[in-house]
Amino acid sequence: MVVGAGVVGAACAEALSAAGLCVHVLDRGPVACGTTAAGEGNVLVSDKAPGPELDLARDSRRRWPGLLAALGEELGPCGAEAEWEAKGGLVVATTREAVAPLAAFADAQRAVGVRADPVSSGQARELEPYLTRDLTAAVHYPEDAQLQPVLAATALLAAVRARGGEVCSGVPVRGVLRDGAGAVRGVRTARGVIPCPVVVNACGPWSGRFAAAAGVPLAVLPRRGMVLVTGPLPAGVVRRKVYDADYVGAVASGDADLQTSTVVESTRAGTVLIGSSRERVGFDDRLRTEVLGVLARKALGLFPVLEGVPVMRAYGGFRPYAPDHLPVIGEDPRLPGLWHATGHEGAGIGLAAGTGRLLADLCTGERPAVDPEPFRVGRPALMQEA
The missing domain is CATH 3.50.50.60 (FAD/NAD(P)-binding domain)
Structure with a gap:
């Protein structure tokens, strides 16, 4: 059973x-x-x-x-x-302070066999043409996928x-x-x-x-998260999962307070999913507009092209968190x-x-x-x- x-x-x-x-x-x-x-x-x-x-x-x-x-x-x-898509992922840094931790993380993964390919800012924008120019480092992960x-x-x-x-x-x-x-x-x-x-x-x-x-x-325990969904966009605006290097730290953190990090990815339907947030608030399922606002602002930092794009809906859910x-x-x-x-x-x-x-x-x-x-x-x- x-x-x-x-x-x-x-x-x-x-x-x-x-x-x-x-x-x-x-x-x-x-x-x-x-x-x-x-x-x-x-x-x-x-x-x-x-x-x-x-x-x-x-x-x-x-x-x-x-x-x-x-x-x-x-x-x-x-x-x-x-809707299996082996489209890969791109992890980017937008500050000087994030460059060394991102490189060290990728080095450690490569040591155990993960494809983690450092790319220049120019190469990152070839992968994602609408990505911000304010990049300090990027790593391409061809094994990442979505369904x-x-x-x-x-x-x-x-x-x-x-x-x-x-x-x-x-x-x-x-x-x-x-x-x-x-x-x-x-x-x-x-x-x-x-x-x-x-x-x-x-x-x-x-x-x-x-x-x-x-x-x-x-x-x-439940760990709450929220996501924004844009209206459908033309193909190629966002091509894969793209997230800021601070996302890894948010995932690994045990802090109960609100944490947000920038995650932007497309779906086969043409919509763009914008995240992510994490907080331990029990099973409180209220959508918090202030959190959604933070997610939207951070997404614009990675993809300025999203300014003015309509948000179709927002939703939240609970992740099963182990200490x-x-x-x-x-x-x-x-x-x-x-x-x-x-x-x-x-x-x-x-x-x-x-x-x-x-x-x-x-x-x-x-x-x-x-x-x-x-x-x-x-x-x-x-x-x-x-």
Whole structure:
């Protein structure tokens, strides 16, 4: 039983069903309506320092194209269309102070095999002709990619259904039931008890609440973010994901206060997504116009051409934040049969393919391609009461 029908839950369900297990997916709301719907679709290696998360990101980046192609063969091309674009990313510095940290970060990534190509200001503007001229450094990441997250989650779950599994939306899970030995024996839902020996907690920002209700508190918290969406623009105004070098620091920060960094990227529909913000405000979902104003002003600093472009809408969402900034993937040592796949914060879409495969390998006893130890549930940072 996978609880949570976002992209991470969908990837886990798909990988488990591909391994031959009978899989049911439950979600209290519609498919992919939470964090996944509020995501930008990033599949990035450019924002991760060498270490476990980068290892998982590179594994996931390798898997996504093949997984989508396999789903296309299984479901037909229309059933697996996820708007995959291997368009690369560009990280830029606009101050002298940012040059050395950006270069050092790229050097460290190259040392472990990531394509991180330093480019001159002129070369950066060849890649992005409308980029500001106030550049001090830039690094091109050809491996960065993008997909449409709701379509990706929908395709993964369609495969689960095609293999005999069930996907039920609008079914809240109210608790986990234990047998006489203290292991999972089922879940209690609004529609009654459903027996199952394995439950996967893929509830995203709500994973901490789900774990607490199961009697095993987990320090996964919501971290709020907001995005602006412009009206459609002519092709080529923004060609790839472009972000300021300070974005990496914002991602890695544990500060609860508001942080913003400049992120600008196009979509296949021609709209431009403008971010990003991070703050820990619980589940307060109010849009704050002052934050949106900061995002807009910073975007103009990178792409002056956006001045006067209409904003079509703004939206916000919650990322699942773990205090040590690593995903939580594996079985809970306190409750046999309860597994977690959460804590990816803003990287869940990019990490989903690798996460699903890692969890399925662990669950079925296969040898995983990525070392699972750094993502274990029992690490000290997660055992604190949330």
